[in-house]
Amino acid sequence: MADINDKEKAGDSKESLNFIEQIITDDLQEGKNDSRVHTRFPPEPNGYLHIGHAKSICLNFGLSNTFNGKCNLRFDDTNPVKEDTEYVDSIREDVKWLGFDWQDREFYASDYFEKLYQFAIKLIQKGKAYVCELNPEQIRDFRGTPTVPGTESPYRNRPVEENLDLFQRMRAGEFEDGKYLLRAKIDMASPNMHMRDPIVYRIRHTHHHRTGDNWCIYPMYDFAHGLSDYIEGITHSVCTLEFEVHRPLYDWFLDQVIDSDYRPRQIEFARLNLNYTIMSKRKLLKLVEEKYVSGWDDPRMPTISGLRRRGYTPASIRNFAERIGVAKRENLIDVSLLEFSIREDLNKNANRVMAVLDPVKLVITNYPEGQTETLEATINPEKPELGKREVPFGREVYIERDDFMEDPPKKFFRLAPGREVRLKYAYIIKCEEVIKDETGKITEIRCTYDPETKSGTGCTRKVKAALHWVEASTALDIEVRMFDRLFNVENPDTAEEGKDFTSNINPNSVKVLTHCKLEPTMKGAASDQGYQFERLGYFCIDSKDSKDDAMVFNRTVTLKDSWSKAKKK
């Protein structure tokens, strides 16, 4: 009984921990690393950050927050052929935008090249590394396969002095690319492929975006990463599952250099997978390079910058990361969860505005010609303190073409011949007549209105629907871009035989609507926030493509729409 009570109290005082928080809690309890918690987010600057990185960012910075620790931003820039400053700039911007602060702890693995070089010397001196002359094919052959042990390199027992000399000359630039390699001397028969004398340094006469031409030898990930963690005092090095088999190597390198009680620890978690979405940087790069999209920040891209341009908010992405949780099992998250997160945020925070995407003119025949009036509309029902906005109303308005049906099915609540609906914030109107052109297309709907039903005057008459509308003479003409999924299959990575993932691209993933109508209150509106186009969805101004008098809106996400479901049935 007492046990149960204690447990309930504990449960009340803290939310349940994910497995990483549990590990850290245990480490803290054991007093490891002087009870410090220090994490890091370590991207390679070879592409833009995407929603999968957001999970890692939220995790690493979140961990440092909950344990009162620190989190570094570290660029893992050890392979100059793929890296560029454009990418480091975008990464810094995206992490900052997401709402995380690395303070003065912006580091680069390339800052440690000299230290890493000295570690390598130490390795050689201890007889734990050697200079190898095998070429790539030989390296592969000598490595064996997962089921067949490898064979030792003929250069494996080169004397320490010779290794030292050769390695120094590698650094000095005496040899061309590929001539020599520094390898760790571990175990060519290890069941773990990564322990079969892994490469530590390779020669690469390539300009590095930060160190320029100072170096012509570059360290490999396994060597550089763990030791960079060590140099920075990282306590918990959180990475994705595919590095799990690297952990013995991570620890091996540490064993060679550590001379204190402090030791960083690698912990792996399952990366984010989203259906209908491609997450591989290599593939995203292909989309950009081969112009399937307009750039890394194309609003259809799963990049942070793409989502931002699409109108996603930092909070919505953080909430999403929180909601999907962290574990070690493979997962496939439904994009609808991401969409839920942005709807949740925007519903609370986005100002309401009326717009008509596919306008058809509606004339109120008994409304005096030339007369206009100003109506009050709610800015945001979730935030009454924001008050009201004033929208003009007149004899001619635009309504959505979809909001009228000449021959409506049973479940259609909106306007139809002889039927009454309310124009939101205005009056109840009744459809009297439909005018069509010679092709049968409706060009004008003629209605009458009931002056006694003005909104806000205590009218109690109920109608089944309230339509959004925009007054014709004052309407702003805008362009709206509607985005659909970039890929129309759940798993875009799988493609038909002989084709690649690009064959899954949805050719209709962007639809541009011109001459949409927007209420005039939006003139000069801020581009850094989302708006709800009432009954249509959430939109944001594209500050990149909008000009002074030509506003372009991107659709962020639709509203949940039970009418479209009813239609299908």
Next chain:
RNA sequence: UGCCCGAUGGUGUAAUGGUAGCACGACAGAUUUUGAUUCUGUUUGCCAAGGUUCGAGUCCUUGUCGGGCAACCA
């Protein structure tokens, strides 16, 4: 024929040997001047077989299924 990791509703994620809970989805109802939101309710789950135990989602064994590992990438 190797090594490492994992397996809880449709999708994710909790439980730390003691009542399988939460979120999203789905479904139903209420409210609604957005067919939105909000609110209420319902639904569906421990991979399998053994073992340990008073008691197993949790520990052990075996099996099954899934993922990862053979770049001079990270």
